[in-house]
Structure formats: C-alpha cells, structure tokens
Amino acid sequence: MENTQSKSQTPLYEDVARQIIEMIDNGTLPVGSRAPSVRSLAVQLKVSVSTVVAAYRLLEDQGRLQPRPQSGFYVRALRRENVEEPLMSRPPETASAVTVGDLRLLLLTEFGQPGIIGLGASNGAVSDWSIKAVHSLMSSISRSQPLLSASYPPPAGMATLRRQVARWYIRAGCKLSPDDIVITCGALEAIHLCLRAVTQPGDAVALESPTYWGILQTVEMLGLKALEIPTHPRTGPSLDALEVVFSQKLVKAIVLIPSAHNPLGSIMPEENRRQLVAMVRKADIPLIEDEIYADLVFEPPRPRSCRSFDEGPSSQSHVMVCGGVSKTVAPSLRIGWCIPGKWVKEVTRMKAWLNIAAPTLPQLALAQFMDEGGYDRHLRKVTSIYRRQVERMSELIAEHFPRDTRITRPQGGFLLWVELPEIMDSVTLHDRAIQKGVSICPGVVFSATGKYRNCIRINCGLLWTPEVERAIPTLGKLIAELIEAHQNAATEPGYDATQC
Missing domain, CATH: 1.10.10.10 (Winged helix-like DNA-binding domain superfamily/Winged helix DNA-binding domain)
Structure with a gap:
C-alpha cells in the first residue's frame, strides 16, 4: 500500500x-x-x-x-442522481364508484402460480424460523389442549391473543384493554367490518391516492364510493384537502395507511397524525387506520398509532385500528385484529354473523409466539432484510429502467412505487411481463378512477434469488421495447397520441 x-x-x-x-x-x-x-x-x-x-x-x-x-x-444503494421521487398525487375532487375488480382477481390468481416471479404481490418471504416456530406451537397446543384447539372461540377472539395484542400496542402509544380488541380473519376483514359498521351503501369514503387495492375492492363490495385524497410519497395525505372534505361533509369515513403505506412506503409525521385525529373528532367522522405494515418500519421507534392521539375512554374513540400478521409472519395464518373504538359492539356482532370467529389454533399459537418474544425477534430480523432488499431493488430499477423513471423512498415495508414515462401502459407491460414469467402490479388497480396507468408496484420482500434479480433487467428491456414501439408508431400516418 x-x-x-x-x-x-x-x-x-x-x-x-x-x-x-x-x-x-x-x-x-x-x-x-x-x-x-x-x-x-x-x-x-x-x-x-x-x-x-x-x-x-x-x-x-x-x-x-x-x-x-x-x-x-x-x-448503501447507489441510485442515479436523476432518479427522483414521484410528486404529490392529484386525483379528481369528486367521489366515484370502484369498478376494476376483475383485474385484481386476475392478479391474485397469478401471484400463487409456480414458476412466476411475484413482483406484483404484497407478501414478504416467509421466514423458515418464524413459521416453523408457529407450526411447532400449533402442534404442541393441539396435543396438549385438543378440545380447546378444535372448538369455536368467542366471536371477539381468544382472550390470550387479545391480551397480547393489547400489550403490543403499548409500543404504539395506546392504552388498551383486551375487551377493546376483536380478532379477525386477516386485516382486510377488519377493514371490511369497520366500514360496514359506519357506512351505508352509496356513502362516500376518503382514501389516499394511490391506495391499497384491497381497500378499494372492499369499498366496491360494500357499494360505497371512493373520494381520493392528494397524497405525498413521503408524508402521506394532504391535511388541507381533508379539511375541505370534512368541512363540506363529503364523506362518512376515512381509511388511511399512515405507517409504511401500501404502495408508497410513506410514514405520516407524528404532528400530522395529531392534527388528523383532532379533525376527525371535530367533524365526528370515523378514521379507519390500517396498521398492517406498521411493525416493519426501518427506523425505530415504531410510529405512534393515530389512535394514541384520541384521548378519552376507548368506548368513545373515533379511530378504528386494523392490523394483523399477514405481512409480518405469514399470510396463511389469516389472523388480524381491529380495535373499533366506539363501534366495538357493532363490529363484534357483525363478526359473529359473518363467520362466527377466526380459527382457534392459530390464535393460540400466535399468542404464545408473542408472549415468548418470538414475534419481536422475528420483526428485527425481517425488517433488516427488507430494508436491504428495498435498497437493492431501487438500485436495479435505477440501472435498468428509463432515465425519467421516478421511484419512491420507502421508510418501511417491502414495496416500491415506480412511476414510468407517461406513454407507458402498465397493463400492457403486465401482459408482456407475465409471458416472461414475471408478475407486476399495474398502477390502475390502486385508484378508483383508473389513474396511475404509467405506474407499477414492485414487491421487494420475496426470498432474494438470482431469478428475482434478473427479473428487473427483463422488465427494463420490455419497457424499452414498448417505448420504442410507441415512438415508431408516432411516425406512422394517422397516429393518435390519445390511444397510447
């Protein structure tokens, strides 16, 4: 040297x-x-x-x-200097029906197909250690308590799990009783029950734009309308826009993902959460807070739940919290929960009529997993993995996608929102990519009004393999071919740019 x-x-x-x-x-x-x-x-x-x-x-x-x-x-990932973040979204200012369910069903079918690289899915790689631990607990419980593990639990769920969830939410700044919690078959069912409790068919609900397509599908199933709110890729929904919506009484409820948003990865600042809760209390409008990714934020501490800013008795809270372990442990467990606030009796009653209760055995195993510290250890491990993979995927996209591509900077979770050149049609890209064995999620499914056709959501949470890494250059090549086809078509007689 x-x-x-x-x-x-x-x-x-x-x-x-x-x-x-x-x-x-x-x-x-x-x-x-x-x-x-x-x-x-x-x-x-x-x-x-x-x-x-x-x-x-x-x-x-x-x-x-x-x-x-x-x-x-x-x-650290080295991104090109010219790779910028998407700007604040600008959705329509009127509520509209949601009618893109068929494409979402097709995507769900693709995600589980063998031989398909599921970059369009929103599930992380299942940890061998965590799922084996949970399965071992289920096996032990079924042997030691066969009658209990095979019986119907109460509609609100097993008391052991509700206690663990109440204890866990101390980290989110919430003081809860087990009686405040209803165990559900996944977080999406929790959102479904909360929306049913506070709306009627034909009502409008406020949503981030873009937002998780499962929320949009629930809105569609319940016969509701969606009013999309301008949303920043780092800080979440515009409070100014929500103030106008509330003052004009345009919606009956609001559904938000404040922590590690799907698909943006944004985290709503604490002061914004405080202001939002004050706004919903003043307007007497329920806030349904989807916290499914909140335990996967990259920088500790875990963000405070909006619920923590709603002071007073739980029975009077305007904030309905929804969460679960589908994104953290394994989707197959189908265990979620909701904290319905002043609507807890109504949500519990609807849960009983819908499907009686969530499965008993997974509830008991998850409660023990949490009690013994396994859940906490698992989160520390997978969050570190997801952070690295988000950075690596961002680096690959910056290298292989067009220079005017915009990429979000997620602060948690394992999803990237990618804004491609305006001439791109992500549905066409999806159709081409699936033929190459790669599934992506077109941006149109994240909007009630069909916006974001030039955007895609990328899953960075898969088990990282050479095939996953090669999928991004494959997509980059397809995008380049589609752009070239558009440019060649533009030179042809009779070209109509509105058809692109």
Whole structure:
C-alpha cells in the first residue's frame, strides 16, 4: 500500500476507499451488508486505523456507506442522481364508484402460480424460523389442549391473543384493554367490518391516492364510493384537502395507511397524525387506520398509532385500528385484529354473523409466539432484510429502467412505487411481463378512477434469488421495447397520441 501511494501520489485513504468500492461493485460487499470493521480492514491492508476511518468517512460522504451507531458501516444503494421521487398525487375532487375488480382477481390468481416471479404481490418471504416456530406451537397446543384447539372461540377472539395484542400496542402509544380488541380473519376483514359498521351503501369514503387495492375492492363490495385524497410519497395525505372534505361533509369515513403505506412506503409525521385525529373528532367522522405494515418500519421507534392521539375512554374513540400478521409472519395464518373504538359492539356482532370467529389454533399459537418474544425477534430480523432488499431493488430499477423513471423512498415495508414515462401502459407491460414469467402490479388497480396507468408496484420482500434479480433487467428491456414501439408508431400516418 505504501508503494502504491508513492507511485500514484494519491492519499492512502483514497486507495483504501477505491478498493472498498471495487468490492461493492463486484458484489463482494452487496447492498445492505456490513463493511469490514475498521480494525480488521486495517490489519488486512496493513494500514493505520485512522487511514481506514478516513476512507470510510469519504465513502459515507459519497453515499456509498452508511454508519449505524454501535454497529459499523453498511453498504448503501447507489441510485442515479436523476432518479427522483414521484410528486404529490392529484386525483379528481369528486367521489366515484370502484369498478376494476376483475383485474385484481386476475392478479391474485397469478401471484400463487409456480414458476412466476411475484413482483406484483404484497407478501414478504416467509421466514423458515418464524413459521416453523408457529407450526411447532400449533402442534404442541393441539396435543396438549385438543378440545380447546378444535372448538369455536368467542366471536371477539381468544382472550390470550387479545391480551397480547393489547400489550403490543403499548409500543404504539395506546392504552388498551383486551375487551377493546376483536380478532379477525386477516386485516382486510377488519377493514371490511369497520366500514360496514359506519357506512351505508352509496356513502362516500376518503382514501389516499394511490391506495391499497384491497381497500378499494372492499369499498366496491360494500357499494360505497371512493373520494381520493392528494397524497405525498413521503408524508402521506394532504391535511388541507381533508379539511375541505370534512368541512363540506363529503364523506362518512376515512381509511388511511399512515405507517409504511401500501404502495408508497410513506410514514405520516407524528404532528400530522395529531392534527388528523383532532379533525376527525371535530367533524365526528370515523378514521379507519390500517396498521398492517406498521411493525416493519426501518427506523425505530415504531410510529405512534393515530389512535394514541384520541384521548378519552376507548368506548368513545373515533379511530378504528386494523392490523394483523399477514405481512409480518405469514399470510396463511389469516389472523388480524381491529380495535373499533366506539363501534366495538357493532363490529363484534357483525363478526359473529359473518363467520362466527377466526380459527382457534392459530390464535393460540400466535399468542404464545408473542408472549415468548418470538414475534419481536422475528420483526428485527425481517425488517433488516427488507430494508436491504428495498435498497437493492431501487438500485436495479435505477440501472435498468428509463432515465425519467421516478421511484419512491420507502421508510418501511417491502414495496416500491415506480412511476414510468407517461406513454407507458402498465397493463400492457403486465401482459408482456407475465409471458416472461414475471408478475407486476399495474398502477390502475390502486385508484378508483383508473389513474396511475404509467405506474407499477414492485414487491421487494420475496426470498432474494438470482431469478428475482434478473427479473428487473427483463422488465427494463420490455419497457424499452414498448417505448420504442410507441415512438415508431408516432411516425406512422394517422397516429393518435390519445390511444397510447
């Protein structure tokens, strides 16, 4: 190293930094991995500790490494400087019916097909350790308590799980009783029950734009209308727009995903949550808060639930919280919950009439998993994995997609929202991609009005394999071919740009 410095006349720390960059670029140090410790690298390269520190600081300034307190330096994704975030959305200002259910059903069918890379799905890779632990608990419980595990639970759910959920929500700033909680068959059923409790067919509900297509489908099933709210990809819905909606009494309820939003990955600032709760209380409008991704935020602490800002007795709360473990442990467990506030009796009654109760055995196993600390350990592990994979996927998209592509910067979860050039039709891209064995989620399913046709949602939570990594260059090539086809068509006689 000393000889290299004398010949090149470059500072020694720059040579060390260059070697680190080479290891990053050739895949020896992948995005999200921990760089060698300062002392170990100093020994390996036969340089001083101060030289390695200077090299790491240079790479930090260049955006190649990210320091983490008491942990070391980690490799960051290198995005192109011209890859920007999407802007605040601008949906129509009137409520509309939701009528794109057929495409969503097709997507659900594709996600589970063997041989398809499910980049359009919204499920993370199931951890072998966590699901084996839960299955082991179910097996043990079914042997030790066969009659209990095979019987109907109360409509509100098993008391053991409701206690664990109440304890867990202390982290979200909520003081809950087990009696405040209703266990459901997934978080989407919780949203369905909450909407049924506070609306009638024909009513309008306020939603973020874009928003999770499952919420839109629920709105459609209940015969409701959707009023889309302008939404920022980092901070969530516009409070100014909601103030107008509330003052004009345009909606009967509002459904939001404040933490690690699907599909944007945004996290609503704490002060915005406080203001929003004050607004819904003043307008006497229920807020249905979807917290399904809240436990997967990248930077601790976990965000406070909007519910935590609704002071007073739980029986008078205007905030109805919905959550579950489909995105954190495994979707097959089909365990969710809702905290319906002042509508708890109505939601419990509807749950009983709908399907009596959620399955007993998974409830008992999940309660024990949480009680023994398994859920907490699992979350710390998978959140770190998802963060690295989001960064890696962002890097691949920046490399292989058109230069004017916009990409969100998720603050949690495992989803990316990608805005392609305006001439792109994501439904056509979906049709082409599925022929190549890659499933994507077209942007139109995230809007009641068919917006976002040039956008797609990408799942970064799959088990990372060479096939998953190759899927992005495949999509990039398809996008380039479609853009070229549009450009060639534009030179043909009779070309109509409105048909693109």
